[in-house]
Structure formats: C-alpha cells, structure tokens
Amino acid sequence: MLIRIRQVLNPAELKEARALLGPQAPWRDGRGSAGGQAVQHKNNEQLAQDSPESMRLQALVLQALQRDAHFFSAVLPKRVLPPLFNRYGGASNFYGRHVDGAVMHARSGERVRSDVSCTLFLSDPADYDGGELVIDDTYGEQRVKLAAGDMVVYPGTSVHRVEPVTRGHRVASFFWVESLVRSDEQRRLLHDMDRHLMHLRGTVGETDVGVVGLTGTYHNLLRLWADT
Structure with missing residues (x-):
C-alpha cells in the first residue's frame, strides 16, 4: 500500500528544516549507513546522525508525526526509528534498486522491524530535476516526487530506487516504522x-x-x- 500524506510539516517547520539542511550542514558519504548489498548501489550524502542539526530535525519530524491523524491511520505505528536525512545532487546523486533491511538499528541500540518505509520530501520539486523515488508496486512502477512537506509511506518489502538528480539538490527525511499490524x-x-x-x-x-x-x-x- 503506497499512500501520500500531505503537509506533514507546516510552513514554519519546513522553513526551519530547510535552513538546518543547507550547504553548511554536516553532510557525510551516505554509503556509511548502507548494508552489504545496498552499499554497491548507494551514491548520496547523509546528515551526520550525532550532529545538533540532526537531533533538532528528528525532534521536529517526530513532533509533526504525533499530531498527524492520517499517518497514524495509514501506518498504525508501534515504534518509529529516529528520522534520518539525505541529499542527492552533484556527484552524489542516485540510489539504485534495493530492498531495505528487515530490522533497522538506532544509535541507541533499539531495533525496529521495518514494516513501513517513509520518505518526507523537504525540497521544492521545482528546485531539482530527476530524483524521483521509484517503487515497485503490485500495480507496476510508481514514480513519486512530492511537494516539500509531503510524505509517502509504502511497504518496507518493496524494491525501490532514487533516480539520478541532474540539476539542483533533492533533500529528504527517511525513516522506518514497526507497525502494530505487521501485514x-x-x-x-x-x-x-x-x-x-x-x-x-x-x-x-x-x-x-x-x-x-x-x-x-x-x-x-x-x-x-x-x-x-
């Protein structure tokens, strides 16, 4: 089930998030967090997880999720892994076909079964070319490129990829949810x-x-x- 959730972040939250994720943010090679298979297909940047920017952004996104009735209805969250943040553009601009790991590990040591994958778009789609999230669904390929502040949720079992960004930068938050209902x-x-x-x-x-x-x-x- 692939679901779009609109306006997860309000304009003030989105403005703060985009300011924290600017060029001066502590971006790192995204391959550092990839598993054995995914590391061969991953070419992006990821915000340093232990940075003040990351901690503030995690709190901001989690706060927004807590008030979003549509998110709760669609996902029925039991545990939410702390959100991560990535950037595509320049020489680090794509993520090939892969499947997310079944169990994700937080820095705290918590383990979360990845029933649901979530991508929260933070860049205006007019600011970059390419960068579509392509998900293999039961109805065929679904190409997702949403407005800033909107989010897509989809089964963690899905094969997916991020198309190359050929202009500008695509910035997003991504995280996984263990649902109360596994199926x-x-x-x-x-x-x-x-x-x-x-x-x-x-x-x-x-x-x-x-x-x-x-x-x-x-x-x-x-x-x-x-x-x-």
Missing part, C-alpha cells in the same frame, strides 16, 4: 475502513447506529491483528 494487507483494510468511517461521521454523525457498529468492527479487527 500490509491488513493495514490497508483497516485504513480503508477508517477513511470510510470518517466520511460517515461527517455525514450522519457519531451516534448513528451504523457508525457505532462499524467502529466496533474496526476496533475488533485491530484487536485481533495488533501486536502490542
């Missing part, structure tokens, strides 16, 4: 039901017998499938 198919069904319930609540109200019954069904399915 992508079950998460999709719950997300669909939740969206339809929100529509019904807006049209017939919270106390309608059908809304109450469907809400119960949603929570009973979540109770059945959730791993807390």
Whole structure:
C-alpha cells in the first residue's frame, strides 16, 4: 500500500528544516549507513546522525508525526526509528534498486522491524530535476516526487530506487516504522475502513447506529491483528 500524506510539516517547520539542511550542514558519504548489498548501489550524502542539526530535525519530524491523524491511520505505528536525512545532487546523486533491511538499528541500540518505509520530501520539486523515488508496486512502477512537506509511506518489502538528480539538490527525511499490524494487507483494510468511517461521521454523525457498529468492527479487527 503506497499512500501520500500531505503537509506533514507546516510552513514554519519546513522553513526551519530547510535552513538546518543547507550547504553548511554536516553532510557525510551516505554509503556509511548502507548494508552489504545496498552499499554497491548507494551514491548520496547523509546528515551526520550525532550532529545538533540532526537531533533538532528528528525532534521536529517526530513532533509533526504525533499530531498527524492520517499517518497514524495509514501506518498504525508501534515504534518509529529516529528520522534520518539525505541529499542527492552533484556527484552524489542516485540510489539504485534495493530492498531495505528487515530490522533497522538506532544509535541507541533499539531495533525496529521495518514494516513501513517513509520518505518526507523537504525540497521544492521545482528546485531539482530527476530524483524521483521509484517503487515497485503490485500495480507496476510508481514514480513519486512530492511537494516539500509531503510524505509517502509504502511497504518496507518493496524494491525501490532514487533516480539520478541532474540539476539542483533533492533533500529528504527517511525513516522506518514497526507497525502494530505487521501485514500490509491488513493495514490497508483497516485504513480503508477508517477513511470510510470518517466520511460517515461527517455525514450522519457519531451516534448513528451504523457508525457505532462499524467502529466496533474496526476496533475488533485491530484487536485481533495488533501486536502490542
């Protein structure tokens, strides 16, 4: 399930993030964090994880996620790995086809199963050429290039790549989520039901017998499938 979540960062947060990620930021060779297979296909830069800029940006993104109802509905987060930040452009401008590792390790030692991969776009798409995130989906290749502040979430099992950036720089945050519901198919069904319930609540109200019954069904399915 590939889902676009709009305006995760508000304009003030986006402005702060882009200022922290400017040319003077402590960018490092992104291959330092790649696994054995991915390191052969990875050619980008990554923000130093122990830098003050990274710590401030992690707090900013996590704060935004906590208030985003669409993110919670789509992902049902159990654990969120601290966000990382990367840059594509110049001689470090692409990431070839790869699959993310099944278990990711935070600097704190925490281990997170990568059920859901997330990319939060921070650059205006008019500021760079290329740089599409290309995801192999059940419906074929999906090419994703979103507005600054928007995010895409997709199954961590997906083969994906970042196309070469031929002008400017593409800056983004990326991270992984261990979901309360491990199955992508079950998460999709719950997300669909939740969206339809929100529509019904807006049209017939919270106390309608059908809304109450469907809400119960949603929570009973979540109770059945959730791993807390």
